[in-house]
Each structure stands twice: as structure tokens, then as C-alpha cells.
Amino acid sequence: MATDPPGLDLTALARYLLRLPDAGAHPAGRLHARLLAGGRSNLTYLVTDDTHRWVLRRPPLGHVLATAHDMNREHRVLTALAGSAVPVPRTVARCDDAEVIGAPFYLMEHVDGIVYRDDDQLAACSPAAAAKIADALVDALVALHTTAPAAVGLSDFGRPVGYLDRQLRRWRTQLDASRSREVPGFDRLGDRLAATTPPQAPSAIVHGDYRLDNVIIDAHDPARVLAVLDWEMSTLGDPLSDLAATVMFWDGVSGLETVITATPGDHRAFPRRARLLDRYAAGTGADLGALPWYLGFAHYKLAVICEGIHYRHTRGETVGAGFDRIGGLVPPLIERGHACLED
Structure with missing residues (x-):
């Protein structure tokens, strides 16, 4: 039954x-x-x-x-x-x-289409299809960041002024609420980010967790995103934080068994991050000079999220497979976050 x-x-x-x-x-x-x-x-x-x-x-x-x-x-x-x-x-x-x-x-x-979240799916993509998927992913992000909040009734959806400072405080608070062990370099990465926060980019609607496995691609046309999913961290804020997260999940976690999602950068058919960055800059006119800081923050934020999932798993409060390995992602994410700030 x-x-x-x-x-x-x-x-x-x-x-x-x-x-x-x-x-x-x-x-x-x-x-x-x-x-x-x-x-x-x-x-x-x-x-x-x-x-x-x-x-x-x-x-x-x-x-x-x-x-x-x-x-x-x-x-x-x-x-x-x-x-x-x-x-x-x-x-x-x-x-x-x-x-x-x-x-x-x-x-x-329910939207019918393809969610690319495992390595077998990515390995089956031709270079032509992979390039179209990359472009479609960026184009949907450009559409989001160029949509005026007031035009869709979201002018009060967040407080864009001071967004980066609040984000850092929020994720440090989240980390404190999920502490069950000591991870070398975790707190120091937060300190480095706080000491080098760049001037905020012009605000936009931000998704908060934008990556390939959070969109549905048309099964018949890889150049078309049918739907963007998982909006739980959306707000008004700095759009470069979205771009950095997208790039991190594209190839910044390459070589790690992320468990969370497959990494396009681990597959030769998929273009490098430069294609995504160039297309985003062309579509929005954004200055990407401070992107290394945003990449460092993206790694820090993901590490905090993974630590929270690890904490829930140790308490027997997770549902599904693979949670036992997520805690192992935190140390290398912290190392890569520090490396981003050296660029």
C-alpha cells in the first residue's frame, strides 16, 4: 500500500x-x-x-x-x-x-522539461547544446536583473541599501545557529569578506540561489528556459551576488563531489565561465571588476548552507539521500573562498 x-x-x-x-x-x-x-x-x-x-x-x-x-x-x-x-x-x-x-x-x-542536475545528463550534451544551455541560463538571469521591481509589484520586496553588509551578518548568524564543530578558516573568511566589502552594484530582484539545476530547460530547444525554480532566498539586492553563485556552481566547485548538483565545468562540452560572464555583461552593462569578492562570498554562503544541512543531518532531521556527505564539502569550500579573495 x-x-x-x-x-x-x-x-x-x-x-x-x-x-x-x-x-x-x-x-x-x-x-x-x-x-x-x-x-x-x-x-x-x-x-x-x-x-x-x-x-x-x-x-x-x-x-x-x-x-x-x-x-x-x-x-x-x-x-x-x-x-x-x-x-x-x-x-x-x-x-x-x-x-x-x-x-x-x-x-x-508542474512544468515539463529537463532539469540538468546529474553528470549523466551533462555528459550526454553536445558542445552545441551545451553552449545553448549556457546562454539560456544567462539570458534568464539577465531578464530577472533587468526587470524593474516596481513594474511587477515588488518595490517593497527587500531593502537593497546595505544588502551586502546584511548578507554577511545574516550568514554569520546562520553559521552560529548551526555550529556543531570547528572548521579551520571559516570565521576568518567571514572576517576577510567583511573587511573588503565592495560598493554595492545597482539593486535588482535577486534569486539568491541561481544555478543550472534550478531552471527547467525545454526538452526540444536547449536555448529556452521554461521556468526558474527555488526562490526561497529571493529579495531586492546586489545582482552580482546571483552572477557569482551561478559561476561558482558552473565551474567554481569543479572537482568536488558536491552531492548538491552536477558541475558543468567538469564536462568538456560545456563552455568556460568567460562565456557566461561576457554574455551577462553584454546583457546588463554591469561592471564585473569586483567579481572576485562576490565569488569569495558565494563560496562562504554555500559553506554556511552546507554546514546547516550537516547540522540537521546529525540530528536526524533530513529527508533524502546524500546528506551524510554534505558536511565534507565545507572545508574545501572555505579554502576556495579564500583563494577567490587572492585574485
């Missing part, structure tokens, strides 16, 4: 959906669900009634850091960007009542 996946009470979900005024969200039969790959922070499920397919997002089980895993934030930005130049899934419902399934959640449409 099928059982509910961890963290999702399907009977309670079905009752909730049937009460919605939008009949298009009503299940036509018994619900089934499975935990999707990825989503190592918020939990992501594919839900179906054998007629329709939706994706449900909810916070992780157990230890949840303050300000993280905000379902309202994800739902708001997705809803706001619908119809803009930024491709996003259509939102279906949002539930703030934690009593329904045990946590707030939202539901969105």
Missing part, C-alpha cells in the same frame, strides 16, 4: 484543496506524491491525482533557521513574475496554516 512521503499528509492536503474556490485545483481522484530530487533545503514534492500534476513546496523537517524557508516569499515572487520576461511556474495555492500538513506550503503547476 502506498504511504505518504515524509512531511506530507496527502489526506489533509486533499481536504484542503477541495475547499479552494478554484475548481482547477480540486483533485479528481486520490492523491499520490513523491519527494523530488534536489530541494535539499525546502522539501519539494510532485503531487498527482493521475490527471493533474502539481509541485508542492514546504520547509524542511526539524531545525529551521530564522528567516529561512519562507513559503510566502517564494509564492509572492513567483506570482509577481508571472507574465514578465522571467519564466516561472504558475502558482496554484498558498497555505499559511501549519496545521494542515504540519508546515506552511504552496502549490504550483
